[in-house]
Amino acid sequence: MALLTCRDVAFAYEGRTVASKINLDVHEGDYLCIVGENGSGKSTLVKGMLGLLEPSHGSIRYGDGLSRNEIGYLPQKNPLQRDFPASVWEVVSSGFTARSMFLTREQKQIAEEKMAIMRISEMRKRSMMELSGGQQQRVLLARALCATRKLLLLDEPVAGLDPVSTREMYDTIADLHLNRGVTVIMISHDINAAARNATHVLHLRHEPLFYGTAQDYLKSEVCHAFTGGEDDA
Amino acid sequence: MLDIISQMFSYAFMVRALIVGLLVSLCAALLGVSLVLKRYSMIGDGLSHVGFGALAASSAMGLAPLTVAVPVVVGSAFLLLRVSERSKIKGDAAIGMISTGALAIGVLVLSLSKGMTTDINNYLFGSILAMSESDVWLSVILAIAVLTTYALFYRKLFAVTFDETFARATGLAAGFYNMLLAILTAVTVVLGMRMMGAMLISSLILFPAITAMRLCKSFHGVTICAAIISIVCFLLGLTSSYLYNTPSGASVVVANILAFLLFSLIEKLRQRRTA
Numbered sequence: 001m002a003l004l005t006c007r008d009v010a011f012a013y014e015g016r017t018v019a020s021k022i023n024l025d026v027h028e029g030d031y032l033c034i035v036g037e038n039g040s041g042k043s044t045l046v047k048g049m050l051g052l053l054e055p056s057h058g059s060i061r062y063g064d065g066l067s068r069n070e071i072g073y074l075p076q077k078n079p080l081q082r083d084f085p086a087s088v089w090e091v092v093s094s095g096f097t098a099r100s101m102f103l104t105r106e107q108k109q110i111a112e113e114k115m116a117i118m119r120i121s122e123m124r125k126r127s128m129m130e131l132s133g134g135q136q137q138r139v140l141l142a143r144a145l146c147a148t149r150k151l152l153l154l155d156e157p158v159a160g161l162d163p164v165s166t167r168e169m170y171d172t173i174a175d176l177h178l179n180r181g182v183t184v185i186m187i188s189h190d191i192n193a194a195a196r197n198a199t200h201v202l203h204l205r206h207e208p209l210f211y212g213t214a215q216d217y218l219k220s221e222v223c224h225a226f227t228g229g230e231d232d233a
Numbered sequence: 234m235l236d237i238i239s240q241m242f243s244y245a246f247m248v249r250a251l252i253v254g255l256l257v258s259l260c261a262a263l264l265g266v267s268l269v270l271k272r273y274s275m276i277g278d279g280l281s282h283v284g285f286g287a288l289a290a291s292s293a294m295g296l297a298p299l300t301v302a303v304p305v306v307v308g309s310a311f312l313l314l315r316v317s318e319r320s321k322i323k324g325d326a327a328i329g330m331i332s333t334g335a336l337a338i339g340v341l342v343l344s345l346s347k348g349m350t351t352d353i354n355n356y357l358f359g360s361i362l363a364m365s366e367s368d369v370w371l372s373v374i375l376a377i378a379v380l381t382t383y384a385l386f387y388r389k390l391f392a393v394t395f396d397e398t399f400a401r402a403t404g405l406a407a408g409f410y411n412m413l414l415a416i417l418t419a420v421t422v423v424l425g426m427r428m429m430g431a432m433l434i435s436s437l438i439l440f441p442a443i444t445a446m447r448l449c450k451s452f453h454g455v456t457i458c459a460a461i462i463s464i465v466c467f468l469l470g471l472t473s474s475y476l477y478n479t480p481s482g483a484s485v486v487v488a489n490i491l492a493f494l495l496f497s498l499i500e501k502l503r504q505r506r507t508a
Binding site: 068078087094097098099 | 270385386388389391392395396399400401402403404405446449450451452453454455
C-alpha cells in the first residue's frame with residue numbers, strides 16, 4: 001500500500017484539460033521530484049493532492065494511515081505574507097490549527113521539536129518580517145512538519161532564495177528524508193539540483209513525459225532535452 | 234478633571250454611549266486586524282452603507298432599527314463575500330456598487346417618508362443620543378457574543394488570515410471562517426453605526442489595526458495593541474465630544490488619526506535609530 005496513489009488522474013478548468021494521464025505511487029521513504037516548465041500542470045497536481053481541487057478523471061487515494069489532511073504542505077511564496085505581522089512561534093504552531101481549538105501540551109512539545117530540527121528555536125519571538133528568505137522557508141517547513149507525521153509536499157521551496165540559502169534548503173530537505181524518515185514530494189523546475197537528492201522523478205508537460213527512478217531519469221532523453229544536454233554543473 | 238468625568242456620566246445617554254462604544258470599539262479593533270490583513274477592509278465599508286439603508290427603511294416603517302438592520306446586514310455580508318470571491322465582476326467594483334446602491338436607497342426612503350431632516354445627518358455621521366435603553370441591552374449581548382466567538386476561534390482566524398491555502402490543505406473549513414469573520418463584522422458595524430455614523434464606522438475597523446502594525450510585529454501583539462488603541466481613542470473622542478459639543482463619531486475618528494500619526498512618527502524614529 002502506498003501513501004499516495006494517483007490512477008489515471010486528469011484535471012480540467014472550465015472544461016479545458018490542463019493535466020492528464022497521471023499515474024504515480026508514493027511509498028514511505030520516497031523522495032519524488034515533480035519537474036516541468038511553468039504552466040505544465042505541476043501546481044494543479046499539487047492542489048489535487050492536497051484535496052483543494054477534485055480531479056476531473058481518475059482517483060487520488062491516500063493509504064498507510066495517511067489521510068488527506070495530514071500532508072505537510074509548504075506553499076509557493078506568497079507576496080501578501082511579506083508584511084504580515086506574525087511571530088515565528090505563531091506561524092509554526094498554526095500547523096496544528098485544524099486539529100484542535102487550543103494548543104495542547106503535546107502539540108507545544110512537537111512544535112518545539114520541529115523548531116529545533118529547523119534550527120529556529122532561538123527566533124521564536126521574532127517577527128517573520130525580520131527574517132531572511134531562507135529563514136522564513138525554514139519556519140514554514142517547521143509548520144509543515146507540525147501538520148504531518150509522514151509526508152511533506154513542497155511547492156518550489158527554493159524559489160527566490162540566494163544560492164547559499166538554496167543549498168541549505170536542499171540539504172535540510174535531504175536530511176529530513178534520509179535521517180528522519182520523512183517522505184517528500186517536491187515541485188521544482190530546477191531539474192539538476194532536484195534530481196540529485198530525489199529517488200523518483202515525474203516530468204510533466206500536461207502529460208507525464210517521464211516517470212521513474214532518478215537514476216534512470218538522469219540518463220533519459222527527456223532530461224537531456226530539457227537541460228540542453230549540459231552536464232550537471 | 235474628576236468633576237468633569239462624574240458630571241459627564243451623570244447623564245444616562247452618556248453612560249449608554251460609553252458602554253456600547255467601548256464594546257463596539259473592542260470588537261471592531263479585533264476584527265479589523267484580520268480584515269486589513271486579508272484585504273477585506275472594503276467589506277466593512279460596504280456593510281456600513283447597507284446598514285444605513287436598512288436603518289433608514291426600518292425607521293420609515295416604524296420598526297425597531299437593530300432588529301431589522303442586523304439580519305439584513307448579516308445577509309449582505311454573505312453576499313459581499315461571495316461576490317468578492319467568485320464573481321466575474323471585480324470584487325471591489327461589486328462592493329462599490331452594492332454599497333452606493335444601498336446608500337441611495339436609504340436616502341430615498343428617508344426623504345420619501347419624512348423629507349430630508351436632520352435625521353439623515355444623524356444616520357450618516359452618528360449621534361451620541363442615538364442609543365435607547367433597549368438598544369443598549371441588545372448591543373451588549375451581541376457585542377459579548379462577538380467577543381466570545383472571536384476568542385474561541387482566535388487561532389483558526391489567524392490561520393485563515395495568514396495562509397488560507399495551507400489552512401485548507403490541513404482540513405480547516407476556511408470558507409466557514411471567512412464567513413464567520415464577515416458575520417461578526419456585520420454585527421459590529423450595525424452596533425457601532427448609530428453612534429459613529431454609516432460613513433465613519435469603518436474607520437473604527439481600519440485605524441486601530443493599521444496603527445498597531447506600525448509598532449507591533451506579531452499577530453498577538455497587533456491584536457492586543459489595536460484593542461487598547463481603539464479603547465483609548467474612543468474614550469478621548471467621547472470626552473472631547475462631550476466637552477466641546479462635537480459630533481461623537483468624527484471626534485473618535487480624529488483621535489484615531491492622531492494615534493496613527495503618533496505611532497507612525499515613533500516607527501520612523503525607531504527605523505532611523507536602527508539604520
